Amino acid sequence: MAVSLDLLVNAIVAGILLGGFYAAVTVGVTISFGMLDIANIAQPAFILLGSYAAYIVNSYLGLDPILIGIVMLPVFYLLGMAVYRLYYYSFESRGEQAIQGLAFFFGLLFVGEVSLVLIFGVDYRFVEAPYIGPSLHLGLVDLPLRMLVPCVTSLLMIALLQLYLSRSFIGRAILAVSQDGVALQLMAASPMRIKQIAFGISTATCALAGTFLIIIQPVEPSIGRDYIGRIFAICVLGGMTSFPGMVTAAMLIGIVESITATFYGPSWAPAVAFGFLLLTLAVRPAGLLGR
Amino acid sequence: MTPAPILEVSGVGKRFGGFVALESIDLIIARGERLGLIGPNGSGKSTLVNCLCGTLRNETGRILFDGHPLDGLIAHERTRLGLARSFQLPKPFHTLNLTDNIRVPLLYTVNARPGHRLSDEQVEARCRELLHEVGLGDKARRLPRDLTQVEMRKLELARAVATEPRLLFADEAMAGLSPSEIEEILAVLFRLNEQGITIVLIEHIMRAVMSFSTRLVVLVAGQKIADGAPQEVVRNPEVERAYLGE
Amino acid sequence: MRNGFFWIAAAVVGTAVLVLTRVFFTNEYFFFAAYVVLQYVVLSTAWNILGGYTGYTNFGTGAFFALGAYSSVVLHKMPTLLHGSFDLTIPQIPLPIMIVVGGIVSGTVGLGTGYLTLRLRGVFFAIATLALAIVVQTLIVNWDYVGGSRGIYIIRPALAPLGGGYIQYLYTLMMVLAVISVGIARTIERSRLGLGFAAIRDDELAAEAGGVPTLRLKLIATTLSGALMGMAGAPLPYYVTYLDPTSSFNLAYAVNSVAMPVIGGMTSWIGPVIGAILLGTIQQLATVTISSALNLLIVGLLLIGFVIIAPNGIVGLVQARRRARGARMQTQPQAARAA
Numbered sequence: 001m002a003v004s005l006d007l008l009v010n011a012i013v014a015g016i017l018l019g020g021f022y023a024a025v026t027v028g029v030t031i032s033f034g035m036l037d038i039a040n041i042a043q044p045a046f047i048l049l050g051s052y053a054a055y056i057v058n059s060y061l062g063l064d065p066i067l068i069g070i071v072m073l074p075v076f077y078l079l080g081m082a083v084y085r086l087y088y089y090s091f092e093s094r095g096e097q098a099i100q101g102l103a104f105f106f107g108l109l110f111v112g113e114v115s116l117v118l119i120f121g122v123d124y125r126f127v128e129a130p131y132i133g134p135s136l137h138l139g140l141v142d143l144p145l146r147m148l149v150p151c152v153t154s155l156l157m158i159a160l161l162q163l164y165l166s167r168s169f170i171g172r173a174i175l176a177v178s179q180d181g182v183a184l185q186l187m188a189a190s191p192m193r194i195k196q197i198a199f200g201i202s203t204a205t206c207a208l209a210g211t212f213l214i215i216i217q218p219v220e221p222s223i224g225r226d227y228i229g230r231i232f233a234i235c236v237l238g239g240m241t242s243f244p245g246m247v248t249a250a251m252l253i254g255i256v257e258s259i260t261a262t263f264y265g266p267s268w269a270p271a272v273a274f275g276f277l278l279l280t281l282a283v284r285p286a287g288l289l290g291r
Numbered sequence: 292m293t294p295a296p297i298l299e300v301s302g303v304g305k306r307f308g309g310f311v312a313l314e315s316i317d318l319i320i321a322r323g324e325r326l327g328l329i330g331p332n333g334s335g336k337s338t339l340v341n342c343l344c345g346t347l348r349n350e351t352g353r354i355l356f357d358g359h360p361l362d363g364l365i366a367h368e369r370t371r372l373g374l375a376r377s378f379q380l381p382k383p384f385h386t387l388n389l390t391d392n393i394r395v396p397l398l399y400t401v402n403a404r405p406g407h408r409l410s411d412e413q414v415e416a417r418c419r420e421l422l423h424e425v426g427l428g429d430k431a432r433r434l435p436r437d438l439t440q441v442e443m444r445k446l447e448l449a450r451a452v453a454t455e456p457r458l459l460f461a462d463e464a465m466a467g468l469s470p471s472e473i474e475e476i477l478a479v480l481f482r483l484n485e486q487g488i489t490i491v492l493i494e495h496i497m498r499a500v501m502s503f504s505t506r507l508v509v510l511v512a513g514q515k516i517a518d519g520a521p522q523e524v525v526r527n528p529e530v531e532r533a534y535l536g537e
Numbered sequence: 538m539r540n541g542f543f544w545i546a547a548a549v550v551g552t553a554v555l556v557l558t559r560v561f562f563t564n565e566y567f568f569f570a571a572y573v574v575l576q577y578v579v580l581s582t583a584w585n586i587l588g589g590y591t592g593y594t595n596f597g598t599g600a601f602f603a604l605g606a607y608s609s610v611v612l613h614k615m616p617t618l619l620h621g622s623f624d625l626t627i628p629q630i631p632l633p634i635m636i637v638v639g640g641i642v643s644g645t646v647g648l649g650t651g652y653l654t655l656r657l658r659g660v661f662f663a664i665a666t667l668a669l670a671i672v673v674q675t676l677i678v679n680w681d682y683v684g685g686s687r688g689i690y691i692i693r694p695a696l697a698p699l700g701g702g703y704i705q706y707l708y709t710l711m712m713v714l715a716v717i718s719v720g721i722a723r724t725i726e727r728s729r730l731g732l733g734f735a736a737i738r739d740d741e742l743a744a745e746a747g748g749v750p751t752l753r754l755k756l757i758a759t760t761l762s763g764a765l766m767g768m769a770g771a772p773l774p775y776y777v778t779y780l781d782p783t784s785s786f787n788l789a790y791a792v793n794s795v796a797m798p799v800i801g802g803m804t805s806w807i808g809p810v811i812g813a814i815l816l817g818t819i820q821q822l823a824t825v826t827i828s829s830a831l832n833l834l835i836v837g838l839l840l841i842g843f844v845i846i847a848p849n850g851i852v853g854l855v856q857a858r859r860r861a862r863g864a865r866m867q868t869q870p871q872a873a874r875a876a
Contacts, residue, residue, distance in 0.1 A: 039660045090845040100848045102594045107841035114834040229668030274668040370748040382743035395736045396747035
């Protein structure tokens, strides 16, 4: 097939921008699954919640979506803490089988999607902002602002999180609890409280990730399902706990998806991430950069 | 001529990322022996047991069980060959009663080996016999959550014995038990050894190790630093330095 | 009850219900609804073999179910294709054969997914099944031969084997499948295989150390579970007559096949049956009064509620009450003596 350089370069650039967004979508799971070992498959539901929250406020008050996302951070943080408490008292402290925990999150994912359908219907919703529409043109390359802005903001958010986790006391406690909860108990810090905070942070990222999503494309309730494969593929490929690994994996998947969409059609995109997931699990469960 | 050893371990090594858990371990275990394996926490004792039993894969070295190479065999295959272990933290099948807890390994080892298979009645009888041997006969229909600590340890051993092993690794079967409970477990282990099972006792409780073992091996930081008669090993200055027992 | 007797009893009950309902129910709607309930009996029982017995959660029931349905579509179009392209004439393929083929296709996919993911922790298998549903849907949407995203129309044959209407025939087939799947589940429960599954569920490491070939057993469970789901899906094209990816991959199948065993009880064959009949009947009655989205919302909320409050399901609640009554009876005489 004759590959136009123009198309290829733009596909790769679009993939990188997409990857930046995917990193935002995944960072919450890197914390909840990679560090806390909680398989939060309801993550897409929280993200969509963020998208719809941005939609409501944006359409009624006209506020900038990313601003809305930032304002929503504490709300989602509290939501995450509440969900973790429920999860902890129902399952972790009872030592129940993994199945019940998984079924719980699956129920949340499902109830989330169906609730959105009941409240908003299946029509696509979108937000309005000055950077949705125009593109930067640098020679061969087109940089749509609606992708550039989320990508940059996302990487900023992840960098700040990384700083927080490695510098602050709570952040380091989170890293500690991800490695050895018992040791943490002996240091007189309560693992449950730390995990609650971590899960809250993980859910808070969904406020912004949801905003990014609705900036990049119009949303409707069922698109959450497309993201499960992507999120966990990126998390595993990125080595489960490493933020740099996760960003690398996100970019990689973003680029492959973008190239596939450009040359083979967009309907194959969900299969790309799944293919990556299976490949990683079969070959290198420790991810790209190792554990 | 001395009979062939039951286990020959040569050059076994295991790393976790950058951390070297085991460094080129050589070990010969004679048939019928009572071997004590001691070492400080984190010295690699459990890692060694896991590598020998197949739960973990060692990167280097060879293991011969009764002359049979174990490379490439996974845990359940090694158990079927006759190599059994009990776990440090008891891992019972918590939704099954005690009889079924014994029945599972029995059905999947004894009845899976070539040769005569036990009938259902024989299996049932053997389960009761094994529970009786460890003193759990009257709790045959109870669930593991109704057991005391020492009873759980006995169940662990009974499950391992159900597989009719020739070599048994008893991994810290006595941690946290009272002196009389320790004696109970030791009695079980002595009896098993008399029946012909080679036993490797991995333990911290020096009194138990000294009274039980015919030979002592010491691991420190993934290396074997002593191997010999218990009285001599214990007087070894390196051992004293690295590991002050009870 | 000896296993042989159970099969006979199940077959007798199934045949009795079959004969009585076909003779006395003249309203076709009953058979439409009953088909769906029986379909859920098969799906829930199939899910539970891997989920409740072995401890591995499958969130992609839709994928295995739809693969069965679409393999039937392929077989349905086979005579036309062979005649048109190769000038070969073969008769219409009978539905029972389609069911078997559907089982083989889904079973193989189950085996493949399992082989790739079951050497890792159960959580990865669960996630892989979630993603699998999306991927299979993507593949179907892009395959024009089976209708792609537009969907495909399937015409029901005019004559049903064994007389009566075609929908009664479908109902009969599904009853047979239900009896077979329940029989298989119960046989497994009492067998060495079932004990091995339970050991894997309770403590996989200890099971492996005890001589249980865990990977092989898990693959058996995944294949069997997938195959039964595929068989449940095979008659679907003839039931709906218009098959499209959105409806056949409907999340309803995924959530119901998890909710019904969880609510009914995962430890025994009877749990999924109770859950399927209870939830399935309620949903069939409810679809005429409330929207399907609200319907599914309630199922989802029930799932979350049961998983938190009654994780062992209805069967678990009954067993707990029996144990409590037994314990009370034991302590009361002692209390009387102490007084």
